[in-house]
Amino acid sequence: MKNYDIVVVGAGPGGSIAAKVASESGYSTCLIEKESLANNGRYKACGGAMAWELIEEINYPEDKIGRIIESLELHHVDGEVFSKKGKGAVVWRDVFDKFLTNLATESGAILKDNEQLIKIKEVKAGYQVSTRKDEYNAKYVIAADGVSSPTLKLLNWPFFKSQDVILTITKEMNTTKSYIDKILGNDTVHLFFGIKDLIPVGYAWLFPKTKRITVGWGNQIDLVKNSRKEFEKFWTLPFVKEALKNSSMEIFKPHLIPVGLRPKLYEDNVFAVGDAGGMVDPISGKGIPYAMMSGQIAIETIKTCEKKDRLEKLGTTYEKSLDRRFLKILKAKRILRDKIFKDDENLKKFLKLWEKHRASEIVMKKLLD
Numbered sequence: 262m263k264n265y266d267i268v269v270v271g272a273g274p275g276g277s278i279a280a281k282v283a284s285e286s287g288y289s290t291c292l293i294e295k296e297s298l299a300n301n302g303r304y305k306a307c308g309g310a311m312a313w314e315l316i317e318e319i320n321y322p323e324d325k326i327g328r329i330i331e332s333l334e335l336h337h338v339d340g341e342v343f344s345k346k347g348k349g350a351v352v353w354r355d356v357f358d359k360f361l362t363n364l365a366t367e368s369g370a371i372l373k374d375n376e377q378l379i380k381i382k383e384v385k386a387g388y389q390v391s392t393r394k395d396e397y398n399a400k401y402v403i404a405a406d407g408v409s410s411p412t413l414k415l416l417n418w419p420f421f422k423s424q425d426v427i428l429t430i431t432k433e434m435n436t437t438k439s440y441i442d443k444i445l446g447n448d449t450v451h452l453f454f455g456i457k458d459l460i461p462v463g464y465a466w467l468f469p470k471t472k473r474i475t476v477g478w479g480n481q482i483d484l485v486k487n488s489r490k491e492f493e494k495f496w497t498l499p500f501v502k503e504a505l506k507n508s509s510m511e512i513f514k515p516h517l518i519p520v521g522l523r524p525k526l527y528e529d530n531v532f533a534v535g536d537a538g539g540m541v542d543p544i545s546g547k548g549i550p551y552a553m554m555s556g557q558i559a560i561e562t563i564k565t566c567e568k569k570d571r572l573e574k575l576g577t578t579y580e581k582s583l584d585r586r587f588l589k590i591l592k593a594k595r596i597l598r599d600k601i602f603k604d605d606e607n608l609k610k611f612l613k614l615w616e617k618h619r620a621s622e623i624v625m626k627k628l629l630d
């Protein structure tokens with residue numbers, strides 16, 4: 262039995278940042294990850310797109326970037342194309358996540374990879390967490406184990422509403438850099454929309470990486486009739502067909518994205534962080550920065566409440582801090598999302614606005630109303 266102040270379950274962006282901040286704050290911290298992080302870590306289905314500000318904020322090395330991005334092309338299936346400028350990057354998630362996990366271990370967190378959490382029970386001093394290999398005791402538990410969060414499932418926390426879950430399919434297609442540069446442009450991500458003829462609530466995408474194209478499709482789960490067939494429909498679009506000509510499939514992976522909050526984000530010293538809590542932009546599906554921020558906020562909450570001896574305020578402090586930093590906007594975006602995907606006319610109005618404005622500006626200034 263090992264005793265820690267904090268056990269973090271899941272070494273994704275949320276868990277690794279939580280473990281880093283916890284160790285830096287002087288808490289003994291154990292980071293448990295079910296996958297082996299030896300060599301290059303593990304594959305994760307993800308576009309891996311992020312704003313350049315985040316790359317700079319964490320000093321992410323340029324040689325670990327899949328591609329530097331300067332623009333987004335927003336295609337509507339009826340042929341209209343909208344363009345959005347802005348610097349960003351696409352990264353490989355195994356490389357990116359491992360970079361963050363290394364920051365956590367360099368700060369003193371103990372990493373237990375290749376260890377899957379299989380049991381958690383409340384004990385007098387906090388929680389007893391069991392993996393397939395060992396047992397750990399901790400006062401606090403950070404559930405950063407993704408959308409399906411085994412931790413929260415074992416604790417009987419409620420799951421997301423079905424209209425708040427997107428089913429995605431990702432295929433990694435090998436091709437050549439010169440062909441990607443020629444067809445997709447060397448610095449452009451392509452998104453595809455169309456409520457009537459492509460996806461009722463969601464979008465599909467082509468993300469250029471070094472010598473691969475990440476092809477993805479995501480639709481609100483309760484509206485999916487036959488995911489493979491619907492995904493295949495996307496491949497028949499002339500632009501997509503041309504882009505994927507002569508490519509070969511390396512990986513195929515379905516995955517869920519939460520686009521609304523879990524009904525509960527905190528209870529009895531357990532914090533839901535990142536996808537486990539549903540902290541994803543409901544319009545774009547962007548979740549990496551929110552996972553990282555919520556990991557940090559969970560630990561700051563513990564620190565603040567311990568310092569003020571107000572442990573009964575852990576839940577409200579966590580939710581208030583999340584709201585202040587980003588959650589209020591995500592909640593407003595969740596309402597806007599229903600408006601955007603009401604019909605193709607609204608969707609195009611949004612795409613036109615998105616060319617020039619950030620989605621947060623569209624929602625806060627009520628530009629779509």
Ligand SMILES: Cc1cc2nc3c(=O)[nH]c(=O)nc-3n(C[C@H](O)[C@H](O)[C@H](O)COP(=O)(O)OP(=O)(O)OC[C@H]3O[C@@H](n4cnc5c(N)ncnc54)[C@H](O)[C@@H]3O)c2cc1C
Binds near residue numbers: 408411431518546
């Ligand atoms: C197809 C797709 C495309 C996306 N594209 C983007 C994008 O371009 N940009 C963006 O910002 N976001 C994107 N997202 C969202 C982004 O991937 C998530 O929001 C982000 O990964 C959330 O981080 P997290 O740390 O909360 O969870 P995760 O990254 O899911 O990490 C959870 C970790 O917990 C581990 N784990 C699970 N169960 C256990 C267990 N029992 N014991 C121990 N460990 C466990 C997992 O192995 C995993 O490492 C995309 C998502 C999908 C599905």
